[in-house]
Amino acid sequence: MTSTHFGFETVDEAEKARRVRGVFDSVASRYDLMNDLMSMGLHRAWKAYTVMVADIREGYQVLDIAGGTGDLALAFSKKVGKTGQVVHTDINEAMLRTGRDRLLDAGVALPTLVCDAEKLPFASNHFDVVSVAFGLRNMTHKDTALAEMNRVLKPGGKLLVLEFSKVAPPLEKIYDWYSFKVLPQLGKWVANDDTSYRYLAESIRMHPGQEELKALMQKGGFGHVDYHNLAGGVVALHVGIKC
Numbered sequence: 245m246t247s248t249h250f251g252f253e254t255v256d257e258a259e260k261a262r263r264v265r266g267v268f269d270s271v272a273s274r275y276d277l278m279n280d281l282m283s284m285g286l287h288r289a290w291k292a293y294t295v296m297v298a299d300i301r302e303g304y305q306v307l308d309i310a311g312g313t314g315d316l317a318l319a320f321s322k323k324v325g326k327t328g329q330v331v332h333t334d335i336n337e338a339m340l341r342t343g344r345d346r347l348l349d350a351g352v353a354l355p356t357l358v359c360d361a362e363k364l365p366f367a368s369n370h371f372d373v374v375s376v377a378f379g380l381r382n383m384t385h386k387d388t389a390l391a392e393m394n395r396v397l398k399p400g401g402k403l404l405v406l407e408f409s410k411v412a413p414p415l416e417k418i419y420d421w422y423s424f425k426v427l428p429q430l431g432k433w434v435a436n437d438d439t440s441y442r443y444l445a446e447s448i449r450m451h452p453g454q455e456e457l458k459a460l461m462q463k464g465g466f467g468h469v470d471y472h473n474l475a476g477g478v479v480a481l482h483v484g485i486k487c
């Protein structure tokens with residue numbers, strides 16, 4: 245059995261998948277509230293920027309991977325018109341169900357599918373845009389997942405990876421204090437779960453930085469990759485074009 249990281253711990257790959265599932269089973273019902281509190285609402289601006297860069301047109305076929313409670317899927321669904329389609333997917337049933345209910349409450353019914361980003365059940369060269377927001381960090385084989393995203397995109401199609409990244413050096417100290425002291429405490433008060441939010445802080449530190457992720461995407465088949473730092477690198481939006 246090959247080992248990998250779960251936050252700062254080294255665990256078997258199967259154990260990582262089990263623990264990631266545990267994290268999102270635990271936080272699903274409080275996920276949106278925690279997102280607003282943790283980011284002080286900033287995640288909405290980061291996602292709005294992602295939607296702007298996605299530049300979705302009427303008729304587009306769009307795949308949202310690790311879509312969770314559906315923020316991006318909902319925003320994309322307003323842009324594809326009657327001739328396009330957004331597919332909302334996640335590996336975790338609790339997250340996907342929370343998202344599907346939220347979308348239905350907003351009057352939006354989308355195809356919703358439980359699936360692993362590392363084994364996408366879609367034909368090759370099908371989607372115009374693929375997105376993954378705050379999901380790649382949790383995947384065991386990021387290279388396999390990126391290659392799958394590349395496979396299902398049409399030539400010229402666009403991948404958007406919105407993810408925590410490496411902050412600019414002047415922000416490091418305060419960001420460390422916030423991540424390791426404030427976040428777990430907030431998780432404990434709001435979601436009765438400090439462990440999951442400690443994992444969040446650790447998993448961010450273990451995730452590839454801006455340049456490393458760019459290289460990983462190029463290795464995964466994206467001919468052109470660019471990134472945009474947001475909030476001083478707290479988050480980065482990587483954009484890859486299949487060419």
Ligand SMILES: C[S@@+](CC[C@H](N)C(=O)[O-])C[C@H]1O[C@@H](n2cnc3c(N)ncnc32)[C@H](O)[C@@H]1O
Nearest residue numbers: 268310311312335336339360361377378379382
């Ligand atoms: C932090 S949430 C992000 C949810 C949503 N995209 C957002 O931005 O609010 C991360 C999501 O990644 C999903 N995930 C983790 N590993 C995955 C995998 N291998 N394939 C698909 N989804 C995965 C989790 O189930 C979880 O819903």
